[in-house]
Amino acid sequence: MARSTPPQDVFTAVAEPQRRQILTALASGERSVNELADLLQFRQPQTSKHLQVLKEVGLVDVRSLGQQRLYQLNGERLKVIQDWVEALEQLWTSRFKRLDTLLEHLQQTPSPVETLEGHGDAHE
Amino acid sequence: MARSTPPQDVFTAVAEPQRRQILTALASGERSVNELADLLQFRQPQTSKHLQVLKEVGLVDVRSLGQQRLYQLNGERLKVIQDWVEALEQLWTSRFKRLDTLLEHLQQTPSPVETLEGHGDAHE
DNA sequence: ATAATATATTCTTTTAATAGAATATACAAG
DNA sequence: CTTGTATATTCTATTAAAAGAATATATTAT
The missing domain is CATH 1.10.10.10 (Winged helix-like DNA-binding domain superfamily/Winged helix DNA-binding domain)
Known part of the structure; x- marks a missing residue:
């Protein structure tokens, strides 16, 4: 079908x-x-x-x-995909600036600090 | 299933x-x-x-x-998609430089000359 | 151990996509 | 108009994905 x-x-x-x-x-x-x-x-x-x-x-x-x-x-149409992926990546990359979620968890858990280890990123 | x-x-x-x-x-x-x-x-x-x-x-x-x-x-995995799209776009963008396909058609078809009109290409 | 909450899994049914085979259409050549 | 070549379409069968309902597992609290 x-x-x-x-x-x-x-x-x-x-x-x-x-x-x-x-x-x-x-x-x-x-x-x-x-x-x-x-x-x-x-x-x-x-x-x-x-x-x-x-x-x-x-x-x-x-x-x-x-x-x-x-x-x-038609390469133009590929942008539909590319734009979506890039928008996601933008958000994903800038997620370090948004500590809302993390802070939420910090309030709930005893020591979630280990989650951040190994990132090596400047997270702030 | x-x-x-x-x-x-x-x-x-x-x-x-x-x-x-x-x-x-x-x-x-x-x-x-x-x-x-x-x-x-x-x-x-x-x-x-x-x-x-x-x-x-x-x-x-x-x-x-x-x-x-x-x-x-996991933003990293998005690159699988992004890379594929970008590879395609690369080729698509540079397709003007590769006249192979066009030349192939010239060899196969009797009078595809009309196809070339407007292109302004030197075909042999 | 029991209850409550959060998530995962199983099974069944439904829906959608794919393959394959056969046939139809389009155009060109003689 | 018949033949040949290129492509499209239809129909059927198969396979895969998704929804739904019910239930299982896990974790926490009492």
Whole structure:
């Protein structure tokens, strides 16, 4: 029942290993369906199907050249993922400045000091 | 059958919207299971299950504090995703320098000249 | 030992994604 | 119009993930 409900978000699309391979193959340039299938040792229908998914979430674009369909990575869409990851990392990195949680625990536990050992970071 | 074959890679783990919410909630600091469940309006068992998945792929760490389990984002593991995205973007950005693919097509197709219109490339 | 709280696990059901095989469509060439 | 090549789609079967309910385990307090 894959066709009736295709992955709609970029994250789901990229969760598939074969689709990541396709994207990687496309990163260095435009390829036709059969080129991709040959290169990655996938069957043609599977390749087409994965490409449809990638197209639906905007990770690839297509253009027609005769009877071929040339697929191309759309790097812009990768930013959806990148932005999310970076936002998380921002928060994670700046978590040392927010001692709220830590202080909460300090009030509750006898000696949670060991938790901080080994970080070596300037935590304040 | 989710428990028997849990997602092993970071990409699959992150494909789940609720797990992304959990990670986002954890980005600003450590939280207990119930804190997360309350905050995100998830049920406790679901929350635990998602956390196990995240733990298995290394995206979160746990420590025990009394009867609570405090989960914490492991930002390092996010780099797996980030590195992959950035590698792709690198290639995508530098794709203009690599005309190999384009030249390949020139050799295979009879008159793909129309394809080149507007490019202004010297093709032989 | 019993009760209360916090979290984890198991089992079942439901839903969604993937593969495979077969077929359809599109375009080009003769 | 028939053939060949490239790609897309449909249908079915399989597999995997997720939700839900119930229960188990762990820790603390009484």
